[in-house]
Amino acid sequence: MDIGAYLIFDHCYLIFNILNFRKTLIPLLLIVILANDALAQDQAYDPYTGQVTDVYRSPFRAFLNQFSINFSTGYARTKYTHELTGFYFVQTSDQQLLVNNNVGDLPEEFSGVTNWFNQVAIADTVINRNIFDVPFVPIDQPVNNPLLAGRTFIMDTDTAALKFISRGRSIPVNLFVHYNFQEKYRFGAGIMWERQKFNPFEPQVFGDSIRNFNPGFKKTSYLRYYVLLGYKFFDFWQYSLAAELNVGKARYGNNFVGITSGLYTSFGLSIEKNLSEYMKVVLKPTYDIKNFSLTLDEQGTAVDHFNGTWFLHFGISIRIPEIPRSPIAGDNVQVKHVITHPETGVRMEVRGQPIWRWNDPKVGQNHRKLHRYKRGNKKKINPY
Amino acid sequence: MRTSFLAFLTFVGFISCNDDPISDDLEQLQEAEIQAFIVENSLDATKDDAGYYYVVLQDNELGQSQDNGKILSIYYSMSILGGDEISFHQPENGDPIKLRQGLGTVVPVGLDLGIALMKEGESYQFILPSALAFEDLQFSTLIPANSIISVEVDLVAVENEDNIFATEVGLIDSFVVNKNLNDTIANPVDEVQVLSSGLRYKRQVRGATGVTPQNGDMVEISYRGTFLNGEQFDATTGNDTFEFAFGTREVILGLDEAVSLMEVGEQALFLMPSEIAYGPSVRVIPDFLTDQMIERLVIPDYAGKVTPFEPLAFEITLR
Numbered sequence: 001m002d003i004g005a006y007l008i009f010d011h012c013y014l015i016f017n018i019l020n021f022r023k024t025l026i027p028l029l030l031i032v033i034l035a036n037d038a039l040a041q042d043q044a045y046d047p048y049t050g051q052v053t054d055v056y057r058s059p060f061r062a063f064l065n066q067f068s069i070n071f072s073t074g075y076a077r078t079k080y081t082h083e084l085t086g087f088y089f090v091q092t093s094d095q096q097l098l099v100n101n102n103v104g105d106l107p108e109e110f111s112g113v114t115n116w117f118n119q120v121a122i123a124d125t126v127i128n129r130n131i132f133d134v135p136f137v138p139i140d141q142p143v144n145n146p147l148l149a150g151r152t153f154i155m156d157t158d159t160a161a162l163k164f165i166s167r168g169r170s171i172p173v174n175l176f177v178h179y180n181f182q183e184k185y186r187f188g189a190g191i192m193w194e195r196q197k198f199n200p201f202e203p204q205v206f207g208d209s210i211r212n213f214n215p216g217f218k219k220t221s222y223l224r225y226y227v228l229l230g231y232k233f234f235d236f237w238q239y240s241l242a243a244e245l246n247v248g249k250a251r252y253g254n255n256f257v258g259i260t261s262g263l264y265t266s267f268g269l270s271i272e273k274n275l276s277e278y279m280k281v282v283l284k285p286t287y288d289i290k291n292f293s294l295t296l297d298e299q300g301t302a303v304d305h306f307n308g309t310w311f312l313h314f315g316i317s318i319r320i321p322e323i324p325r326s327p328i329a330g331d332n333v334q335v336k337h338v339i340t341h342p343e344t345g346v347r348m349e350v351r352g353q354p355i356w357r358w359n360d361p362k363v364g365q366n367h368r369k370l371h372r373y374k375r376g377n378k379k380k381i382n383p384y
Numbered sequence: 385m386r387t388s389f390l391a392f393l394t395f396v397g398f399i400s401c402n403d404d405p406i407s408d409d410l411e412q413l414q415e416a417e418i419q420a421f422i423v424e425n426s427l428d429a430t431k432d433d434a435g436y437y438y439v440v441l442q443d444n445e446l447g448q449s450q451d452n453g454k455i456l457s458i459y460y461s462m463s464i465l466g467g468d469e470i471s472f473h474q475p476e477n478g479d480p481i482k483l484r485q486g487l488g489t490v491v492p493v494g495l496d497l498g499i500a501l502m503k504e505g506e507s508y509q510f511i512l513p514s515a516l517a518f519e520d521l522q523f524s525t526l527i528p529a530n531s532i533i534s535v536e537v538d539l540v541a542v543e544n545e546d547n548i549f550a551t552e553v554g555l556i557d558s559f560v561v562n563k564n565l566n567d568t569i570a571n572p573v574d575e576v577q578v579l580s581s582g583l584r585y586k587r588q589v590r591g592a593t594g595v596t597p598q599n600g601d602m603v604e605i606s607y608r609g610t611f612l613n614g615e616q617f618d619a620t621t622g623n624d625t626f627e628f629a630f631g632t633r634e635v636i637l638g639l640d641e642a643v644s645l646m647e648v649g650e651q652a653l654f655l656m657p658s659e660i661a662y663g664p665s666v667r668v669i670p671d672f673l674t675d676q677m678i679e680r681l682v683i684p685d686y687a688g689k690v691t692p693f694e695p696l697a698f699e700i701t702l703r
């Protein structure tokens with residue numbers, strides 16, 4: 001029903017209450033007549049569609065309203081793993097290196113590559129002898145002697161799998177836009193920047209002998225571009241759930257040189273609380289699957305690295321309203337309504353509520369928290 | 385909403401926290417466990433500043449006391465505190481085991497510290513928290529990680545290095561006699577030479593060059609090292625050789641001295657007391673943990689081959 005009809009109904013009911021009419025038939029008849037009159041006087045009302053047809057609505061706004069702009073930040077944990085096979089892993093007092101094990105037995109002196117995580121470098125020459133073995137000279141205070149940490153450790157990674165794991169934590173900043181198709185399907189694209197701090201790699205075997213592998217830097221960043229596909233599969237009052245799939249490309253920080261990486265894929269569950277038709281807050285756990293590889297030598301020997309990340313995003317999602325806020329300062333009407341612009345005289349549909357509050361609310365949806373229930377007032381005998 | 389945000393921040397703060405109070409907690413838990421054990425068993429235990437407890441099982445006021453560096457002969461039995469036995473070595477198992485006290489050659493380190501309190505003829509029980517025992521080492525189901533260890537020790541003898549040296553030289557000379565090494569017909573080519581260091585030198589094949597190594601020369605040898613019972617503990621294999629800088633203290637004293645006596649191409653047998661070999665080496669109690677201790681970089685590799693105060697035989701060819 002049109003807003004005019006509502007207002008007329010209100011006035012009539014008030015009048016008849018004042019006149020203390022107990023019978024309702026007469027007022028109802030009057031309502032129908034007056035309402036019809038009112039509508040009949042509005043030449044722009046289309047009785048078939050129920051729309052006021054001469055009201056200006058911006059098509060550009062209507063178009064933009066189909067999109068959601070999302071901003072989020074949060075926390076992320078990345079697990080870096082790589083398994084070394086086909087190498088001798090060699091650890092001396094001051095370096096860790098890989099030597100391709102197709103060379104056969106290691107000679108008395110050899111070299112290899114180090115920093116196989118992010119930027120390959122040629123290692124210093126290693127003299128292959130254990131000075132803590134027979135017949136070298138014994139050491140003083142041998143138990144827990146710090147010199148022992150310098151013992152050369154050699155293992156063939158084909159006889160025992162050697163895996164390193166590191167965990168990084170990061171703060172992501174994420175911005176993406178998606179188109180809402182039929183209010184269920186989402187298609188969009190976004191960009192995410194991530195600042196990450198990570199720990200040295202810990203060996204998963206021979207932890208007593210192999211030191212942590214330190215790539216030489218502790219912080220890096222990621223920049224990701226992605227497209228998004230989503231489906232909102234659940235709505236319950238103010239809450240919605242949507243599944244989202246991201247596919248994109250991750251650009252690694254400057255610390256990574258010579259790596260090759262493919263597309264990454266991310267799965268997420270968007271848990272949304274709808275503050276209004278136009279604004280929602282979002283909590284979104286996601287997991288992305290990605291990897292890269294680093295070529296070590298001219299023969300193409302490479303180490304594959306996996307660096308999946310768990311994210312917990314926290315952010316807001318905004319849709320640009322299809323109608324503007326009422327230009328009349330005191331207009332706080334809780335339904336979308338038509339006004340005549342006080343300056344231009346254009347009839348326009350407006351909303352009386354800000355973007356974060358419901359327009360056309362259901363009962364209680366815009367009910368504010370009572371003063372006595374606000375934080376700090378709960379335990380007061382007299383909160384006012 | 386605000387509550388959710390605060391909860392999120394709390395969550396982030398929680399998972400960002402890196403402090404690791406585990407070792408402190410473990411120390412306190414073990415301290416409580418030890419004290420409960422002492423009360424339950426009515427032990428007259430004393431806590432040392434280092435963190436271990438000891439109980440005097442049998443004292444001997446007149447027994448010989450000791451200083452750091454003394455060589456001790458002990459019997460022992462070791463168990464998890466209030467639990468299963470781990471290992472033992474008692475008179476029925478043979479001669480007491482020898483170790484050098486106080487110079488960082490004994491595992492567990494708590495035992496090395498505690499045994500310094502004992503006099504000859506005394507028996508002590510030591511209760512070692514894991515930090516002074518095997519830390520987080522786990523050995524099958526016998527020794528769980530972070531175990532509190534109880535060790536009962538009988539100190540049988542306190543000796544000095546001269547005693548040990550004399551004993552070892554006696555064993556070596558017996559070996560020479562038993563193997564008839566001075567018989568140059570049965571065992572060519574020369575008789576055994578006795579050197580002041582205790583080294584015994586038996587030339588087996590003469591060198592043809594007359595060239596002897598000089599200090600700092602890189603020398604190349606092949607060798608086979610055995611105990612006096614003939615058991616091999618180390619050797620070069622096949623055509624492989626071992627190279628080292630002669631006379632630079634790179635290798636054990638006995639080997640340097642041995643090579644100094646040789647000429648290129650010569651083959652000889654050398655018998656050496658532990659004083660010019662690996663001396664006290666490292667005593668790991670129980671000995672079956674030795675490999676794991678090497679792997680964990682707690683002790684050097686030679687400790688896995690040569691036990692304390694072991695005279696050695698090296699058959700060497702100077703290339």
